[in-house]
Amino acid sequence: MRNHKPAAAVFLLLFFLGTVSCLAAEKQEQEKPAVPGKEEFIKTAKQKKTLTLSVYDCILLALKNNSEIKIASVNPKIKADDVRIARAEFEPTLNLDYMLTDTTEQAASTLLGAGVSASRELNLDLNVSGKLITGTEYSLDFLNSRDSSNSSFQTINPSYTTEPKVTITQPLLRGFGIAVNKADISIAANDEKVSEQNLKSIAMDIITKTKTAYYDYFYYREAYKIADDFVQMALDLLKINKLRYEKGLVSSVDLLETETAVLTRRRSLILAETELKKAEDELKYVTNIVDDPRMWNAVVALTDEPLFDDQEVDLVDSLVAAFKNRPDYEAKQIELKNKDIRIKVTKNALFPTVDLIGSFGLNGLGTDYSDSLSNVSSDYKDWSVGVSLSLPWGGAERADYNKSILEKAQGLMELKRLEQSIILDVRDKVRGVDLAIQQVEASQLAKESQWKNYEAQRERYAAGQISTHDMLDYQDKYARADLDYLKSLIDYNIALVDLDRSEGLTLMNNNVKLEGAK
Known part of the structure; x- marks a missing residue:
């Protein structure tokens, strides 16, 4: 068995990426101006000044310094962020999974070729998933694994497998349609x-x-x-x-x-x-x-x-x-x-969930990673197609629609x-x-x-x-x-x-x- 130690390096890489992704670009809160104290008002109490104002001057002063305006002017900005949050549902998500599994156990059968069974599995999976405005959910996977064992029956040891895979889930009734999926936006x-x-x-x-x-x-x-x-x-x-x-x-x-x-x-x-x-x-x-x-x-x-x-x-x-x-x-x-949009959404929720699911992938196997990549071809493929049906009782959905x-x-x-x-x-x-x-x-x-x-x-x-x-x-x-x-x-x-x-x-x-x- 060849000495293979990618775990530490991959772990450090993932730790670094995770740390970077968690650091948001936080805006520093601007320092609020100090509220004038009573001493400043007392100091100016005897000053003789004249303040000349037009109607427009008064309007500008009232709008500029009014607390209600300041509070209300924040709301459109908050709601604009809500729009961006709603749109984020259709943004793709990048997922990276790394898993190292090491197993040592007593062999349950002499067919394993050893009294003690030892195996190590390394999985590194890259996934891009998301949702389209029509309700279509997609998943693009790039699956990689390395398996090694002390079993004499494993012909390729260690073995590397690579599989690019596409999975599509398309709602046919509930959750189908642009209007329904764009409702939150x-x-x-x-x-x-x-x-x-x-x-x-x-x-x-x-x-x-x-x-x-x-x-x-x-x-x-x-x-x-x-x-x-x-x-x-x-x-x-x-x-x-x-x-x-x-x-x-x-x-x-x-x-x-x-x-x-x-x-x-x-x-x-x-x-x-x-x-x-x-x-x-x-x-x-x-x-x-x-x-x-x-x-x-x-x-x-x-x-x-x-x-x-x-x-x-x-x-x-x-x-x-x-x-x-x-x-x-x-x-x-x-x-x-908004009430019209809600009617459409709740009406759509009355339908049963009928999803068409399909996936297609290509497989590659080799003695090393580059070998497994080169062996990926249409000769080695897997695919699946099916329908998922979910039929709830519907009491809550009917009440929500009403x-x-x-x-x-x-x-x-x-x-x-x-x-x-x-x-x-x-x-x-x-x-x-x-x-x-x-x-x-x-x-x-x-x-x-x-x-x-x-x-x-x-x-x-x-x-x-x-x-x-x-x-x-x-x-x-x-x-x-x-x-x-x-x-x-x-x-x-x-x-x-x-x-x-x-x-x-x-x-x-x-x-x-x-x-x-x-």
Whole structure:
């Protein structure tokens, strides 16, 4: 018997290959930025800074630093990995098996030619196996063995055998078909699309909230200016009345009434400033400026003003846009596609398993490995063909199929309900814009009318034709008309923001492209 010691070398080779294959290319987790401590906020509390922002600036800040967006933006990446995992089912697998078997035992028969039977078998098998999209399973084997024994009856000792072999298993009923075998890939791909739509929906909500906060802050800023002007009107009137009182043209009651009006309006100015600071803090909150120790206490200055362009809206056009662009509607339709796929899979599972199995191989035998390779030919072959049948009871499969049918029916009802909700929501938002337009036009006319009336009454007051009480009342009417016009203008712009959200056009109309969303 020749001395043959391949075991150690092969073992070391396999150990090395196994170690390398287990080392994944792990990405180093990026070091998270440190959260600012309270000391940094305290240090900047007395700094006087002004932060100038446009609507678009606020949107970018809100999207960039929002935790919901950060969390939701990971989901499409996770779902993309799920697609790759599902596709991996059809990737080939390389297998390498090495087995050394050494047997020493007492001979059970004198025919073995020795009192002690000793044999050694070395097997080295290389296999590539996988699955095709049709459900066909294949196995490409390259089988190698070395046998040695102390038996005198073994004519070739040691003997080497080599066999290349192909095995095909083709499902005929259960597990057959591209649609069934691609089901996991299709579902994973659809789940990825749903996650993208969910990301869009969250972003649209954030943009809507941000623009609303921006316009609210603008309103309270202008309301503060109106309240300040209102105080100045009373001060101007008080100055005039003091001069008139010295000349005996007005009574002390007029003077007292004017002084009271100044104090009352100053109190309203303080309340307006309080509301202004609240609105500023809300804008800082939705844009996450409060998390920045450099800017958390800065005064926010706005560059964009709400406009009124009498934009006409059409209910039919808005409904068409909503059903085309709303991410929640798109996500629901994609979910229904997954339910259709599941119905196909569960229906296929009702069939019995009938697999056609075939294999073909060539054999080679020799006194050494190269000799066995050279002897591989069509003269020495083995093949097999057969059918495998498996017929389960089918209770679980039938229940699973019925369940998928019910889930599809449930999904259709949810879709119809969502459609009704969208129709009502769009109609409400279209009405809101129409009413806001009417409010702006009416309040603008009222403001102009009150201003003209106030100017005329000032001349009458200068001529002594009306009382101080009347003059204060006219000032109050004009201030309310001015504030009403401002409120209607803000409501109109917020109504347009809400309509964009209802139509699913928030991202498009604000020129926002989300990373991770197609």
